[in-house]
Amino acid sequence: MTDSKITEQTDQQPETLVQIRGLYKKFNISGDFLDQLKFKGGKIVREQEFVHAINGVNLDIQKGEALCVVGESGCGKSTVARTVMGLITPSAGSISYRGERIDDLDDKQLLPYRKKMQMIFQNPYASLNPRMTIAQTLEEPVRLHNPDWSAQQVRDKVHEVMFSVGIDPSWGERFAHEFSGGQRQRISIARALAVDPEFIVADEPISALDVSIQAQVLNLLMDAQEKRNLTYLFITHDLAVVEHFGTRVAVMYLGSLCELAPTKTLFAKPRHPYTQALMSAIPRLEDDRPPHIKLQGEVPTPVNLPSGCVFHGRCPYANERCKQEIPKLITTDEGGQVACHGVEEGRI
Amino acid sequence: MTTENQTSANKMPVPEKAPSAWERFKETHVWHSFIKDRVAQISLTIFMGYVIMALFAPAIAPFDPYDPTQIDIMNSELPPSWDEEMGDEQFWLGTDAQGRDLWSTILYGTRISLTIGICAVLLQATIGIIIGLIAGYRGGRVDNILMRFADVQLSFSTMMVAIVVLAVFQASFGTELYQDLARIMLVLVIGIAEWPQYARTIRASVLAEKKKEYVDAARVMGLGQMRIMFRHILPNTLSPILVISTVQVANAIISEASLSFLGLGMPVSQPSLGSLISSGFEYIFSGAWWITVIPGIVLVVLVLVMNLLGDWLRDVLNPKLYKG
Numbered sequence: 001m002t003d004s005k006i007t008e009q010t011d012q013q014p015e016t017l018v019q020i021r022g023l024y025k026k027f028n029i030s031g032d033f034l035d036q037l038k039f040k041g042g043k044i045v046r047e048q049e050f051v052h053a054i055n056g057v058n059l060d061i062q063k064g065e066a067l068c069v070v071g072e073s074g075c076g077k078s079t080v081a082r083t084v085m086g087l088i089t090p091s092a093g094s095i096s097y098r099g100e101r102i103d104d105l106d107d108k109q110l111l112p113y114r115k116k117m118q119m120i121f122q123n124p125y126a127s128l129n130p131r132m133t134i135a136q137t138l139e140e141p142v143r144l145h146n147p148d149w150s151a152q153q154v155r156d157k158v159h160e161v162m163f164s165v166g167i168d169p170s171w172g173e174r175f176a177h178e179f180s181g182g183q184r185q186r187i188s189i190a191r192a193l194a195v196d197p198e199f200i201v202a203d204e205p206i207s208a209l210d211v212s213i214q215a216q217v218l219n220l221l222m223d224a225q226e227k228r229n230l231t232y233l234f235i236t237h238d239l240a241v242v243e244h245f246g247t248r249v250a251v252m253y254l255g256s257l258c259e260l261a262p263t264k265t266l267f268a269k270p271r272h273p274y275t276q277a278l279m280s281a282i283p284r285l286e287d288d289r290p291p292h293i294k295l296q297g298e299v300p301t302p303v304n305l306p307s308g309c310v311f312h313g314r315c316p317y318a319n320e321r322c323k324q325e326i327p328k329l330i331t332t333d334e335g336g337q338v339a340c341h342g343v344e345e346g347r348i
Numbered sequence: 349m350t351t352e353n354q355t356s357a358n359k360m361p362v363p364e365k366a367p368s369a370w371e372r373f374k375e376t377h378v379w380h381s382f383i384k385d386r387v388a389q390i391s392l393t394i395f396m397g398y399v400i401m402a403l404f405a406p407a408i409a410p411f412d413p414y415d416p417t418q419i420d421i422m423n424s425e426l427p428p429s430w431d432e433e434m435g436d437e438q439f440w441l442g443t444d445a446q447g448r449d450l451w452s453t454i455l456y457g458t459r460i461s462l463t464i465g466i467c468a469v470l471l472q473a474t475i476g477i478i479i480g481l482i483a484g485y486r487g488g489r490v491d492n493i494l495m496r497f498a499d500v501q502l503s504f505s506t507m508m509v510a511i512v513v514l515a516v517f518q519a520s521f522g523t524e525l526y527q528d529l530a531r532i533m534l535v536l537v538i539g540i541a542e543w544p545q546y547a548r549t550i551r552a553s554v555l556a557e558k559k560k561e562y563v564d565a566a567r568v569m570g571l572g573q574m575r576i577m578f579r580h581i582l583p584n585t586l587s588p589i590l591v592i593s594t595v596q597v598a599n600a601i602i603s604e605a606s607l608s609f610l611g612l613g614m615p616v617s618q619p620s621l622g623s624l625i626s627s628g629f630e631y632i633f634s635g636a637w638w639i640t641v642i643p644g645i646v647l648v649v650l651v652l653v654m655n656l657l658g659d660w661l662r663d664v665l666n667p668k669l670y671k672g
Contacts, residue, residue, distance in 0.1 A: 032492075085568050107572065114570030127561035131583040141569040191565065 016099075017199055017231050018061040018084060023093035025079055026050035029303070052302045053079040055255040055310070056093070058329060061199070066225065066232040068246035068263070070239060070278070072299065076255040077235045078122075081203045084233060085119050086110055097199075115145045118192035122204040124184035128176035134187055135172030138162065138194050145195045161190040164227075165220060182213035186220065193224060201233045206241065218245060239282050243267055251275045254310040255302060257329065261336025271338045273315045273348060309341065317342045381664045388660040391653040398650055402459040409452035410438075414618060423447040425636045442638045444624070445631055446616075453619060454643055458650070460620040464534050465601035469593055471539025472600075476546020477589065481577045483547065484554025495551070498544035506541040506603055513537050514612040527615040534613060538600050549592055553585035587665035594658035598651045605647055621647045 030036045030049045038047045053076045061067050069077045082088045084095055086102065095103040102113050121127035128137055138158045142149070149157075159169040165186040176184055185205060192200055202221065206214040218241060224230055236242060242249055246263045251272065259272040270276045277293040295314045300306050306313055312322040319341075327339040342348035373379055382388055401408065411418050424447040429440050441450040483494040514537060518526045526533070557563065558581060566576045605622025607613040609629075614620040616627055621643045628639025 082564075087564055087567060107570070111570045114568065117568075119565070119568045121561040121565060123561055127565050129562040129566075129580055129584070132580075140566075140571070144570060188565070191569075195569075 015063040016060045017063045017097065018059075018233070019094075019096040019099075020057055020059040020061075020080070020084065021094045021096070023054050023057040023059075023080070023083060023095070024052075024091045025054040025076075025083060025088060026052050026091050049303055052305050053255055054083070054090075055305065056326075057252075057255075057257050059250060059257065059260070061231060061233055062248075063198075063231055064229065065247035066234055066245055067248050067250060068234045068236060068242040069250045069252060070237060070242055071252035072237065074299065074302070075252045076302075077237075077252050078203050079255075080252070081119070081201045081233060081235045085117060085201055086113075111145075115195045116197055117199045117201065118195060118197040120185075120188050120192050120200060120202040120205045123208050124181050124188055125208070127188050128184055130176055133173050133175055134162075134167075134179075137176070137187070138172070138191055141191060141195050157194065161194045162187075164193065164224070165190040180213075181209050182217060185209060185213075185217050189217070189220060189224070193228065196228070198229065199231045199233070201235075203235045204237070205234075207236065207238065214241075221245075239278070251278065254299060254305070256310050257339060258311065259336060259338045259340075260329065261332070261334065261338075265334045265336050269334060271332055271334075271336065271343050271348065272311075272340050273317055273342065274311050275338075309339075315342075317348055378661075378664050381660075385660060387656055391656040391660070394649065394653045395657060398458060398462065398653075401455055402462045405452075405455040405459045409449075409455045410440075411449040411452040413448045413453040413456050419447050421447045425631060425634075425639075427636075428638055428642075441642055442636075444628060444639045445636070450638065450642060453624060454621070454646055457619050457621045457624050457643060458646065460531070460614060460618065461601050461604060461622070461647070461650070464531060464538070464604045464620065465597045467535040468538035468542075468600040468604070469596045471535060472542045472596060473546055473589065473593060475540070475543040477550050477582070479543065480547035480550025481554055481582060484551040485558055485573065485577050485581065491551070494547070498547050501541070502544045504541070506538065507606060509541045510537045510603065510607055511610065511612060514607065518612065527617070530614050530618075534604055534607065537607075538603050542596065542599070545592060545596060546589070549588050550585055553588050554581055557581050557584050591658055591662040591665060594654050594661060598654035598658070601647070601654075602651055621650075 027050060028048060029051055030047065033046075036046050036048055037044055039045075040047075055076075057076075057080060059067075059080070069080060071077050079088060083090050083103075086105075090103055093103075094101055097113055097117065102110065105113075128134075132140075135158060138161065139154050142154050142157050146154070146157075158172070162169045162172065167183060167186050167190060171179075176187070179187065185208075189205075205221070206217050209217060221232070222245065225232060234242075234245060243263060248260065248262050249266045250257055251259045251266075251274065253274050259266065259270065259275045261271075266275065267279065270279045274295075277295050280290060280293040296316075297314050300310070300313060306323075308324045309315070309318070309322045309327050312318040315322065321341050325341065327341050327344070329337040329339045330344050331337050332343065340348065382392075406412070413419070423439065423443050424445050426439055426443040428442040428450075429437055431442075439449045439451070441454065444450055444453060479494050479498070483491040514526075514533060517533060554577075563576060563580060566580050571580075601621075604613055604620060605625065608620050608622030609626040611626065614623045616623060619627065624643040625640050625647070628636065628641075628643070632640050
């Protein structure tokens with residue numbers, strides 16, 4: 001399942017922290033056993049339907065980078081994030097952390113990795129337990145992962161992280177509902193930082209915030225990256241944020257990876273037709289920009305995936321091969337990777 | 349912002365003192381709606397009256413109905429003291445067929461009824477919360493199996509289970525042992541028969557809660573399932589538990605009274621409100637109405653105020669009702 005070209009490339013890279021290989025995830029939507037039984041052609045048959053949320057994603061996250069995953073809603077980017085964190089078990093494929101496979105471990109075996117990998121959630125109003133004070137929320141992970149620490153050490157650690165995200169440590173006795181959205185997101189970040197992780201998955205951490213607060217939180221994340229030497233997997237749909245924040249960008253469409261490239265390369269010269277359409281949709285204050293590429297039709301349903309390239313139905317360059325064969329990621333001259341027959345054949 | 353900094357600066361050596369639980373409670377929606385709602389205030393006052401009566405029954409009651417030396421059969425079936433012909437100043441609410449002071453017996457009976465009701469509900473809640481939490485959190489097959497158990501349990505009516513169990517126990521172990529264990533047996537039977545009410549309610553709220561991101565955050569932290577269930581999810585499902593608890597205590601008291609009325613509950617020597625009503629029932633046509641009617645009124649008022657409190661709590665704690 002592994003693409004040989006990717007393996008070659010990762011060997012040249014400094015250090016791969018998280019490696020995602022051939023990841024598939026399908027969700028059963030056909031209800032319980034009795035709902036699955038259908039009467040067809042005089043026979044009772046069992047029929048199951050699946051939502052194909054991720055379809056063979058290969059992704060390497062390198063130490064120290066901020067890998068941004070972009071795509072429209074429903075393209076599976078959050079599912080990738082949640083699968084990496086072990087919140088969802090993949091249907092097929094593997095996830096490795098520093099070369100150790102982690103997708104098939106149980107809760108106990110995962111515990112040491114939990115300390116290294118943390119997650120920041122999208123909705124700051126739901127991600128803090130409303131019945132716990134901030135101090136309790138922050139102390140819990142510290143205690144869990146450092147069982148031999150004294151109460152004073154735990155408190156010091158909590159004060160340190162609260163201070164570093166700009167929350168006054170004396171507010172610890174308050175409950176989450178007493179804070180604003182931006183403050184809550186800072187607290188969520190503090191919770192993730194409290195166990196000194198090296199890898200953080202951020203699932204649209206700023207999309208639920210006010211625009212004025214978004215920049216603050218983004219800067220906070222960047223400061224933390226610099227000070228604590230963090231690696232991010234950053235899920236977002238805001239391309240302006242990507243340009244500002246990302247080291248590399250992965251573009252997803254309908255559960256597949258279309259293009260993966262360093263941010264500058266991707267913004268300067270998008271290769272995949274979908275990425276090109278996505279980039280042309282960014283509002284800009286320029287007059288002489290190329291016209292907005294309008295895609296035809298709608299995103300197909302992930303229940304019945306199109307054959308071949310998932311994008312072929314809407315791609316202006318699609319030909320017979322695109323309808324038959326699923327494109328593999330190929331390395332481009334600019335150092336990016338793109339999954340497109342057209343690019344491979346030099347048509348685009 | 350500045351005041352925050354000042355307070356924290358002033359209190360730097362000691363940890364920040366949060367507002368006390370009572371101060372926080374006074375800010376809540378529950379308190380605000382309580383001080384506006386006359387029915388809730390009256391219900392709570394009456395209920396507290398009952399609780400005090402039950403707690404201090406030995407101190408309040410002029411006689412001890414359990415002490416045979418204080419009972420004189422010659423005083424039997426005396427009407428309440430406001431009956432000028434027959435009434436006796438000594439017995440405010442009259443006496444029952446055995447010459448016990450009705451007021452004292454009602455006080456002790458309320459005590460028994462409330463104890464059995466609350467203990468049975470504690471048992472129901474414990475079983476129901478554990479099963480509901482596990483079913484809701486684990487989902488899938490575990491959920492299916494546990495909820496089918498609940499359905500089976502619900503398809504037997506509480507009264508049927510209780511009557512069968514208690515009658516079989518009474519028949520096989522003898523009335524004497526039964527009378528000693530009546531209290532525990534009633535708690536067990538009512539407690540076990542009604543756990544699905546809790547399990548279903550908890551399961552429903554757990555299903556809603558476990559989709560929230562704080563549960564994912566707890567999982568990502570690496571917390572164990574037990575800790576997530578009991579420390580994170582359970583506290584967030586407390587409001588429905590509180591609501592059904594009030595109604596369930598009332599139901600348990602009624603069940604106990606019904607069983608006692610049928611002769612399967614508390615023995616005549618230690619009457620609960622139900623067995624008191626039952627014992628007076630034989631004399632109601634001979635004119636001694638008070639033995640049945642007065643404990644009956646006491647029971648009805650107790651159940652009524654509990655249901656009113658439960659309704660009020662449900663309205664307050666269900667945001668859809670008060671915001672809609």
